[in-house]
Amino acid sequence: MQKFLLFAKPLGFDMNQLGELVQKIKESFCLTLVHFYPLAGRLATLKKEESIDLAIYIACNKGSRARFIHASLDLAIDDILSPTYAPGNVRSFFDHRRSINYYGHTKSLLTIQVTELTDGIFIGCSMNHMATSTKADYGELLEQSLGWAVWLLHHAVINQTRVSHEQIESWLQSGELLRASDPPDAYSKLxxxxxxxNMYVTEFGLGKPVAVLNGSTNKFDGKLIVNPGAEEGGSMDFGICLLLHVMTSLVSDKELMRQSLSL
Known part of the structure; x- marks a missing residue:
């Protein structure tokens, strides 16, 4: 999972203020890990004796694996938001490039990266989806214990249908490890x-973000991305991820684009 917030630097923003901002984000990061301490652990595999079964769990006694990165890049906000195609070096704003959940055995489960631009600040979050998947709502989790959240996941597993188990067995036999960026099939939409x-209300002392976007691992052909928008009153940010030739045909359809802009 890769998400980022892009902020414009306030007028007169200097190096001292940058240092204070980075320190504030570090402190916020540390406080988050107090409440969600498993994110500072790493994945571990337990093999049961005289069995082929394996259990993957989060080990919190293997040393801290959460990462905080501070970097800088000679790019401006317009270099990111204006081009039709995102610059390739935007991928460097995130940790865990081309990673899969299993890599949590050796890589961090959570990384925050703050990248200074010439006129902005980029705050990127990369998180292992295996460590955060749950059907509860970032409210119920605060009211309940960590064991309660684990119980929800266990309940979801034991209630899988026979067809689901057959699909899982077939996948295990194939030995294929999927990435989030691998499309399920050519006709699916997700x-x-x-x-x-609403991520636009996130405040670090820089005002409202100018953009809330996703990293490349959240994108594949057929992925639709919807977020609350920056404007009040129910606005939405709506992203469509399609193959290049499909997207080219879509934006070339003047009547469709005219109707879309009028919505």
Whole structure:
């Protein structure tokens, strides 16, 4: 999972203020890990004796694996938001490039990267999806214990249907490890993100973000991304991820684009 917030530097923003901002984000990061301490652990595999079964769990006694990165890049906000195609070096704003969940055995489960631009600040979050998947709502989790969240996941596993188990067995036999950026098939569409949390209200002392976007691992052909928008009154940010030739045909359809802009 890769998400980022892009902020414009306030007028007169200097190196001292940058240092204070980075320190504030570090402190916020540390406080988050107090509440969600498993994110500072790493994945571990337990093999049961005289059995082929394996159990993958989060080990919190293997040393801290959460990462905080501070970097800088000679790019401006317009270099990121204006081009039709995102610059390739934007991928360097995130940790865990081309990673899969299993890599959590050796890589961090959570990384925050703050990248200074010439006129902005880029705050990117990379998180292992295996460590955060749950059907509860970032409210119920605060009211309940960590064991309660684990119980929810266990309940979801034991309630899988026979067909689901057959699909899992077939996948295990194939030995194929999928990435989030691998499309399920050519005709599927997947709607992602959450309308429950408006990321535009996130405040680090820089004002409202100028953009809330996703990293490359959240994108593949057929992915639809919806977030609450920057404008009040129910606005939405709506992203469509399609193959190049399909997207070219889509934006070339003047009547479709005219109708879309009028919505």
């Amino acid at each position: 709607l992602g993100c959450s309308l429950r949390f």
